[in-house]
Amino acid sequence: MNSRNRLWVALTAPGVTWLVFFFVLPFYAVACVAFGSIDPIFRDAVPQWNPLNWDFAQASSVIDSILSGPLRGVVVRTVVYVLIAMACSFALGFPVAYYLARHAGKRRLLLLTLIVLPFWVNYLMRMLAWVNLLSPSGFAQRALSFFGVNYNWLDGSPVTVILGLVYGYVPFLILPLYATLERIDWRLVDAARDLGATSRQAFRLVTVPLASAGLVAAGILIALPMFGDYYTNDLLSRSPNTEMLGNQIDFYINNSSEPQNGAVLVMFLSGMLLIGLSWYLRNTARIGRERVR
Amino acid sequence: MQRRDFLRTLLATTGGLAIAPSVLAACGSSSSSSGALVIGTPQNPVTLPSTGEAIADGLANEGGTMEILNWADYTNPEVIADFEKAFGVTIKQSIYDNEDAAIAKLRNGTLKPDLIIGMTDTALARLVAGDLIQPLNQTYIPNRNNLLAGLQNPYYDLGSQYTMAQFIYGNGIGFRSDRVDAAQVAAEGYDSIWNSTYKGKLAVIDSYRDTISLALLQAGVTDVNTSDADVLAAAQENLIRLREATSPKVDIVSYTEIPAGNRDIAYMWGGDALAMPFYLAEGTSADALGFWYPQDTITANDFFCIPKASATPVAAHQFINYLLDVEVAIKNQTYVGYQPALTEVTVEAMLSSGGIVESVADAVVTQERYEAGARLVSLEPEVDALWNDVWTTFTAG
The missing domain is CATH 3.40.190.10 (Periplasmic binding protein-like II)
Structure with missing residues (x-):
């Protein structure tokens, strides 16, 4: 290894150390809780640090519940909510990022600041503000009822939870998308149009592929926290009808005598996301390669 | 949204904002406990095992700062201020929203309060098994005689060795x-x-x-x-x-x-x-x-108890006694809402203090209702x- 390579290896050391201490070890600790036992007196988790002694019985019952028990509905609901929320986020966020990157001109910075500004306020505060706005006596509800829309937004409505997720995470989609779109050489789109592509074709065959890295990054950035989110649901719904995986993890870890079930769900969620993302990234890369050919 | 509303909502909704740290906190207790829980029921009242000596009689309070572990908005700030002034103690509060999590933090030393307010009998057996609380010296708490008769000698702690009842509901x-x-x-x-x-x-x-x-x-x-x-x-x-x-x-x-x-x-x-x-x-x-x-x-009640590691056990006893004074308890009720478990804190007393209103007065638990209720x-x-x-x-x- 030459000195230049050694320098780069050395520069990765802090990052690797960080990952080991703040991802690998905590994840191992979660596994030790998941496959450990429960203190018979205090009902808290007794982690089993030796993998040779891991007990999979409790994890197995949780997996059974996910496959055919009450947790199946929670998993399906979580996936559906997140997919719909992501679709809504892309539908809302992509045009905004596109406009900022391509048409905002001198007002770009101002508009970007205005979009991001509300999100400097704490997430909890913003959600509590929505609770007040959407309550039957709230301003938004009164305004909507003026137009004949009478809907109880806070009675455990999936629509409200999904809207909450979109509202909470859409800026995290807009920013990376904007950063990607802003770097696109728009002359390539002009060239496509010159060569006879319709605007729709130019968008689909030139803009989207060029923005694919940003789309993937933005999608991952919002999908990961949405899957684990529970406080949006707690604040805007608090109903069994909208229970998500994060809520069940919260219950098991903070309010039940079976904290290891929560740890199993954490591992399940991580595994599900890892498999899903790997599949998605692999597919995206394959499609990219095919396009190049 | 009022401040009390906000605080309770905040706690209710963010109890586990950091789920991962909670999982990791669970790792703090690496060894399993031994022994058995001593659980009292109204049908089988229990005398809890002795885990040490209560403080001696007649000690002066320690002064300085007393840390209280309490639910959000569970003690009237004016009552706290009055006590601080009268007894020369500064009170600092830590808030909990979950008995189990609080016990875990008491065990691993994250929380080191001098007095705990608001735990219930579902937690008591574990507090005793974990050697986390100390016996009370009742000579410091003459106002215990103000408690409802059934709560002066509760089924979960015969003789009130470790606990003193507070609110009833x-x-x-x-x-x-x-x-x-x-x-x-x-x-x-x-x-x-x-x-x-x-x-x-x-x-x-x-x-x-x-x-x-x-x-x-x-x-x-x-x-x-x-x-x-x-x-x-x-x-x-x-x-x-x-x-x-x-x-x-x-x-x-x-x-x-x-x-x-x-x-x-x-x-x-x-x-x-x-x-x-x-x-x-x-x-x-x-x-x-x-x-x-x-x-x-x-029906249920909560209680006061003093951690074994309390640095101000005398002041903690004095604060318990202070809160069991009828006038102080009524003042406390006007802020907290919950009903003090004292004989003289009747529906009429709370109506006249403005602590409750007629339309919800039926929520008040009388001695008879308390005893008739399931636990x-x-x-x-x-x-x-x-x-x-x-x-x-x-x-x-």
């Missing part, structure tokens, strides 16, 4: 009497919570013990600590019926949501019902509120797991 149904017919609620009783008329406007308590017990009581089962899997399976079916009929909210904020007009009816803690008038919208009469107290219900006691782990399974099935939707 019973579960029931709170409602908006301008939207719900009070007579109909009284006639239907627990069935009101299953009445689909209230779909989307109804809530139950976000506590698996309380709400599963509701399902048991509604079905006529009075053993609210049952270990019978078949009975629990029936309760589960009952809760699913409830979910399908009324789409209930599952939270602990009905005391603000009912007065705000956001829901019409809820199964709730009676102490919360007494606090409802504080949260009425301006211009709304307190007559718009109502409470139905069931004949078969759960939730600690469950054995395998039984508790059954209860957890029922709750998961209900909340999973």
Whole structure:
């Protein structure tokens, strides 16, 4: 290894150390809780640090519940909510990022600041503000009822939870998308149009592929926290009808005598996301390669 | 949103904002405990095992700062200020929103309070088994004689070796009497919570013990600590019926949501019902509120206890005694809402102090009601797991 390579290896050391201490070890600790036992007196988790002694019985019952028990509905609901929320986020966020990157001109910075500004306020505060706005006596509800829309937004409505997720995470989609779109050489789109592509074709065959890295990054950035989110649901719904995986993890870890079930769900969620993302990234890369050919 | 409302909502909704740290906190206790829990029930009262000596008689208080572990807004700040002035002690509060999490933090040393306020008998056996609390020296607490007779020698701690009761409450149904017919609620009783008329406007308590017990009581089962899997399976079916009929909210904020007009009816803690008038919208009469107290219900109380590692045990004893003074307790009630477990704190006394209003006065627990009520006691782990399974099935939707 030459000195230049050694320098780069050395520069990765802090990052690797960080990952080991703040991802690998905590994840191992979660596994030790998941496959450990429960203190018979205090009902808290007794982690089993030796993998040779891991007990999979409790994890197995949780997996059974996910496959055919009450947790199946929670998993399906979580996936559906997140997919719909992501679709809504892309539908809302992509045009905004596109406009900022391509048409905002001198007002770009101002508009970007205005979009991001509300999100400097704490997430909890913003959600509590929505609770007040959407309550039957709230301003938004009164305004909507003026137009004949009478809907109880806070009675455990999936629509409200999904809207909450979109509202909470859409800026995290807009920013990376904007950063990607802003770097696109728009002359390539002009060239496509010159060569006879319709605007729709130019968008689909030139803009989207060029923005694919940003789309993937933005999608991952919002999908990961949405899957684990529970406080949006707690604040805007608090109903069994909208229970998500994060809520069940919260219950098991903070309010039940079976904290290891929560740890199993954490591992399940991580595994599900890892498999899903790997599949998605692999597919995206394959499609990219095919396009190049 | 008022400050108390905000704080409670904040705690209720962010109890586990950091789930991963909670998982990791669980790793702090790397060894399993030994021994057995000593759990008292009204049928089998217990004398708790001795875990040490109480402080000596006649000591002067330590002065300085006393740290209290307390629920949010569970002691009137004016009462605290009065005590600080009278006894030369500065009080600092730490807040907890979950007994189990608090016990875990007491065990691993994250929390080192000098006095704990508001724990219940479901936690007591573990506090004693973990050698976390010290025996009380009752000579410092002459006001213990003000407590309701049954609570001067409670079944969970005969002789009040470790605990001194504070507030008392019973579960029931709170409602908006301008939207719900009070007579109909009284006639239907627990069935009101299953009445689909209230779909989307109804809530139950976000506590698996309380709400599963509701399902048991509604079905006529009075053993609210049952270990019978078949009975629990029936309760589960009952809760699913409830979910399908009324789409209930599952939270602990009905005391603000009912007065705000956001829901019409809820199964709730009676102490919360007494606090409802504080949260009425301006211009709304307190007559718009109502409470139905069931004949078969759960009654409970919380208590004070002093950690073994308390640095100010004398001041802690003095504060307990101070809060058990009738006048101080009434002043405390006007802020907290919950009813002090003192004989002289009657409905009339609280009405005249403005601590409660007539329309929800039925939430007050008398000595007779307290004794007639069922108690939730600690469950054995395998039984508790059954209860957890029922709750998961209900909340999973």
